[in-house]
Amino acid sequence: MKVSTDAAFHLMLLVGICSLFAMYYSSSQSFSLRNLKWKMREPSMQHYDTTISSTEINIDPENNSRTNGNFGTELLPSKNDNSLPIQINTKSEKDKKSNSTQDNISSEKDEEAPPSKPICDYSDWRSNACSMTGDIRTKGNNSSVFFIPSAGTLVPKEQEWSLNPYSQKMYSYLINFVTVKQLRDPRDAPACTVHSNTSAILLSTGGPSANGNIWHAFNDVLIPLFLASRPFNREVQLLISSYNQGLVNKHSLIIKDLTRYKIINFDEDNEVRCYPQMMVGLLNHRDFSIDPDRAFDRFDMFQFRLYVRNIYSLPMNVDIPYKMDLQPNRKPRLMLILRSKTRKLLNQEEVAEVITKNGFELVQMDPKKSENQSQVSKLVDSCDVLMGVHGAGLTNMLFLRTNAVFIQVIPLGGTHMNGAAHGYFGRPAQEMKLRTLDYTISVNESSLLDKYGWDHPAVKDPEAVASKGWQDPQKYYWFEQDVRLNVTRFQAVLVKALELLKE
Secondary structure, eight states: OOOOHHHHHHHHHHHHHHHHHHHHHHHHHHHHHHHHHHHHHSOOOTTOOOOOOTTTOOEETTTTEEEOSSSSEEEOOOTTOTTOOOOOOOOOHHHHHTSOHHHHHHHHHHHHSOBOOOSEEOOSSSOOEEEEEEEEEEEGGGTEEEEEEOTTOBOSSOEEEEEOOSSOGGGGGGSOOEEEEEOSOGGGSOOOSEEOSSEEEEEEOOGGGGGTOHHHIIIIIIHHHHHHHGGGTTOEEEEEESOOHHHHHHTHHHHHHSOSSOOEEGGGOOSEEEEEEEEESOOOOBTTBOOTTTSGGGOOHHHHHHHHHHHTTOOOSOOOHHHHOOOTTOOOEEEEEOOSSSSOBTTHHHHHHHHHHTTOEEEEEOGGGOOOHHHHHHHHHTOSEEEEESSGGGGGGGGSOTTOEEEEEEOSOHHHHHHHHIIIIIHHHHHTTOEEEEEEOOGGGBHHHHHHOTTSHHHHOHHHHHTTOSHHHIIIIIISOOBOOOHHHHHHHHHHHHHHHHO
16 A cells, blocks of 8 residues: 555654653653652651760760779770760650750650769778769868769769778777768859869878877878879879878878878868869778788788888898998897887896897887987888887888898787787788797786786686677786786797898
């Protein structure tokens, strides 16, 4: 069939138009589906909040850490660590609008913030202490410390502790108490009048240390203070409750070496002092000793003795004086510690005579009459042996040299006095690397026999007396007893001491 030219042209034009329309329609539908599929894969972000409030976590960008409540830092995940604890708020916009902004912030902080830990610890049988990091304010004349935890720490309720800042809580009845208050709102604390960027330690010099007793001064104050302050490398301020000027003056070389800041008499302080870190109270490890497992850098009593010698400018890394002096007729020097009240030597002249007859040069000292601790330290350092009846004066063995000999005369009192002698001086002397000799007196060498006779329980059965508690042993064996040494019996101890020095 023959088709005209005009008809063929119009037919071809119609087919072309239809083809173009079909291609457009197909392309348009495909684009719309692709858009639809993309929208289905893309999650809606409008209800998610992945921001972390800068008030909730205090991050140090230099070491990627944040402060915690225990005088230290807590490591945070690195910037590339997927475990970074991002908080997600899944509340809808409708829910958000139904509550005030302030209510939401408070609720979220309560849910996200870690609970506060107790800042005061009463579990140690010797000592109570509190440690704090945050906003700390002291009001000394009111015996109060106020603590506001760092932002982001959950404080369910305000808390309050009352404690004596002395390292021996058994003497609580002698010490001024301090109140530590943990607050929720800084507005409840007094306004700061003195701001400090350094840490602080609040301690007490009251109790037995206040009466001039050198053993209590070291055991209750100086050793615990050394342990607490040493990690700060002198960057710590000391606030002292029950301030005892005599103790501070006598041991000023040690105390001033532990801080480069002014010492504050806490009870008379009218300022409101503000610190970022504080410890209230001191920890006492054990009698006249240091537990290396609890001490900074595993410090021990041997190292503490060397520290004390260094503070008093005594020679270091030297042998005992007897071996340093090469003179042929050189005698070892023995210091006899005298007592003037209780447990004193009744035959002092006789004891002095037997000491010199056994080859010693005798030096006698009554620590109560020797207030200049620097002079005392040099005198003790010049001796090879330190000897005395059990009592505070034996604390001066701190100034002896390594391998010097320490002789302790133990009064009557059975296991009660033997235990005290070993715990207070015998074991510490061994820890200081001194050589120790004990001389336990017999009943005939005790003044209690003259006073009470053989039939009295204190003489006949010290164990029975000790079993009744502390009061009776203290009365008889500590306060009422003097000693009359049997010099013939005691001579064996002097012979042994001389042998040790010649080794």
